[in-house]
Amino acid sequence: MEHYLQTTGRIFDIQKYSIHDGPGIRTIVFLKGCAFRCRWCCNPESQHFQPETMIRNGKPKLYGKDVTVEEVMEEVMKDTHHYRRSGGGLTLSGGETLLQPDFASALLFAAKQEGINTAIESTGFQKFEIIKNQILPYLDLFLMDIKHMDSEKHQAFTTKPNTLVLENARKIAKTGQKLIIRVPVVPTFNDTVEEITAIARFAASLPGVEQLHLLPYHRLGQDKYAGLGREYTLPDLLPPEYEHMQKLRRAAAETGLYVQIGG
């Protein structure tokens, strides 16, 4: 980690005052590039590793920038007072953070050097050895996405099977890492009581996992697809109703997990 501040990586956004992704007030750094192509993805500009131009509010804007850890940390640490007061810190998100393991590792290490809390939002899509050696040593909280227990359906909606995700979830849990499982609840994909309960049962079976977050699908990213010249394949999908979310929450809570709606 000698030159960790000079490690470079590719990000597409930094978002301050995040209050729904880990403890306290946080800054989210979004790393560019993802292994999945989830059809509901609200950040389609995150998917390709290559920088790309997206039309936003009628104007073209380039997404994807190569930066050093030092540059990122300078921005992140501007909110140091807010972290100190709230117990917050840095969250890495994506794209898939773990696809840039050296960069992610250096960022988390740098955050720990500054004494702030660290978290990642990830699908765990990486070799476990890399996760274990480069990420977990500097990580306070792993927010792990599990989208479906049926691998075929998982693949149909995300382009990848769920095998590695489930395998890694168990391995990570076994290390004693603080782990919260999060499920994007997407109508037509996984929003039945059976499907959610299946995920909840799996989560409950992981050692040390106590919490499950159900994140209702939203349409806020829809117009980004047009901005990128891509097609949104779920054009008519409506967000799940409040009552339905409550029903899913109650069902999932039967596993004994603490279940909340939203992050």
Place this chain on the structure above:
Amino acid sequence: MKSPFDIFAQVMYTFNHDDTVGKGRAVLKKFFDGDIQKSPRIQKLYDDLFDHMPTIEADRAEIVTRVYQETENDPIITRRGKVFKAICEELPIIIRPLELVVGSNTQVARGCQVFPEYSFEWLESEFDTVETRSADPFYISEDTKKRLHEVYKYWPGKTTSDLATSFMAPETLMAIKHNMFTTGNYFYNGIGHFTVDYEKVLKIGFEGIRKEAETARDRLHVFDPDYAERNAFLEAVIMCCDAAITYAGRYAMLALEEAEKCSDPDRKKELLQIAQNCARVPAKPARSFYEACQSFWFVQMLLQTESSGHSISPGRFDQYMYPYYEEDMKSGKITREFAQELLDCIWIKLNDLNKCRDAASAEGFAGYSLFQNLIVGGQDKEGLDVTNDLSCMCIEASMHVMLPQPSLSIRVWNGSPNALLIKAAKLTRTGVGLPAYYNDEVIIPSMLSRGVTMEDARNYGIIGCVEPQAGGKTDGWHDAAFFNMCRPLEMVFSNGYEFGDKVGLQTGSLESFKTFDDFYFAYKQQMEYFIQLLVNSDNSIDVAHATRCPLPFQSSMIADCIGRGKALQQGGAIYNFTGPQGFGIANMTDALYAVKVLVFEEKKYTLQQFAQALNDNFGRGLSKERLSDLTLQVTKELARAGKQVGEKDVEQIALQIQKDSVTPEQKAFYDQMLEDINGLPKYGNDLPEIDLFARDVAYTYTRPMEKYKNPRGGMYQAGLYPVSANVPLGHQTGATPDGRLANTPIADGVGPVSGKDTLGPTATANSVARLDHGIASNGTLFNQKFHPSALSGMEGLQKFVSLIRAYFDQKGMHMQFNVVSRETLLDAQVHPDQYKGLVVRVAGYSALFTTLSKSLQDDIINRTTQGF
């Protein structure tokens, strides 16, 4: 093995997710912070409050005028004593249905009396519009108009405003005419803006204060050089103490009469209790919490009949009321629920008081607000935390009544208990725009730097919107002027001229500015010049009040008026300040920065091009106001050249001016210019370079101010806040180089230009904290708008509190929040009748949204909704 980070994160997590944490803390904290049931009486009192439109009443004006006529040969302080005495003896009194704490200065709820001794022409000229104006309308009956018309015959040439005008220098009057600043607040009204020593009245009553004044009088020697003045003053104080006792006595009688007539046995008992209370206080020391409430209220309402000054602030109510509450709770004399009901009754009464301002001031202070600032929490004189049950019950009272008064404030310091802040955040979450949060860690040192002692500084309260004051000892003259920091920049561009008048300094032609420093220096010179004129204006008004309206009743409760034998207006207080407030820092920062980069660094545009662009309003067409200004200018020039100008000609001129506005090429040029300006970094995005520049721009106002003195022997101290004047005064301001169009609002408080902060509340707060708040010892104002979901659950509240703490860690001074959805506000504009009770935060205070003018409503809606 878990790392310390793990454990910390887990503790925070559990804390954030456990709704019982707040309640479970009972073992740790020594005060009650739970919910208390709202009594049905409060809803009834609330409904009655809005039964009628606010009404203007003529009784006080008649009494004052009669007494003035009868006392022409008395010293002014004696006349003021006699005025107060006559008001206490004659002003019609009323007990409103079901109220437990009595004392109203109008027959109709939320009505107002008239104060002709300060100014009257404006009201007479607005007789026919005051009922239909957009900001704070009042009903006025034909009979009242007639009575006031009679009264007004006496006053020409005799008011404080008449005298003040006669004191002002010609260049000052010119600057005022051109709206460089406005000192209208104290020009038209009494001064107010103080906290009296309520504690003293509760402890010794007016009989005690009378005794103090008598003792002081008896110590005078007839051969003392200032015997005449001191003696007359002390006699007036004695007269006022007696008058207040008389007034309460009338209420005791009225309550007795009503009790006799009352057929409802419960209400009868209440009325008898009220009669007993009024017979006892405020003459004598309060013996119970209920008596203390009644005593407090008589003081609070009578202060607001003596003069038309607003921001008569109850100050540290939770502190001086606490001994009575504690005693009664210990002895079992009252329940917490009844104590809460009494507080709620007072809260309703604070909204019953009202004042009619002139149309322009009503826009600047919109929302019928009297800015009675009541503050809870904080430290005592020794620096120890003093949060108690009442601190939380005051917050609870605001939740119960959901009304803009009192302007509730919370003192926050490093030792403030979390439970108090969580309780406060719950109130914020309701969207009522209360409370405002204040930072002891900035305010106390700031006051020390102004010569306030450590003990007094630690005991500070807030006056009006955001102004710190050592209560019971200060004549702060806070809110002394609105100074529009954008106007001096216009003077730089026009070399001191406007519409043919020489208004500012001649700081040089645009060609003469070779560097940005030259240009910036010219701005600083213009600033300094207008600050000097502002001082001239305020000092003129100050002397006018000392001469024509020294006020013995309020002086009886502020140290050391009795000791010095002088009224507050004549320098009787221990601490004397004048605090005029500047606003427009964000616009001027972005504007000067744009000039610096685009003209002097990148050389993309010349100063002349900027000047032309501002004149042409960036090709965005002329607003109605600008058009009429320009038409007036041309008309005047024609008249000066000896040409006759008729109504038809004026229309022609206006048409011509509109036609002369920009060509398509120019329009394209201005579009590019605006794009270049918008592309520059802006204040409010946590960019140290521009934020530190903002700090320097703020100094152009705050630093010169420290040099000047007022006639009461005190110093000037700057504030940085506009109340809501950034909207109406923005209407009088041309386009500015930050891309702000002519006649549009100026940025609010010390916050960024609306919509220019794009990184969310932490970034905005970090930027604002880079200003030097301590030097603005008259207060700074920072508003943020939140969607309610940012404060949802215990976790949301806790994160919200962290944001406040983090801003205060960085030496921010004040923070206030608007939590309401945009949709709600838009709907309220369309259906005002359905949102009569909708309170939003406007500048430093909360107001009823539907009573605000359309433009102010729009400004509130347009503020960045942060966090989402």
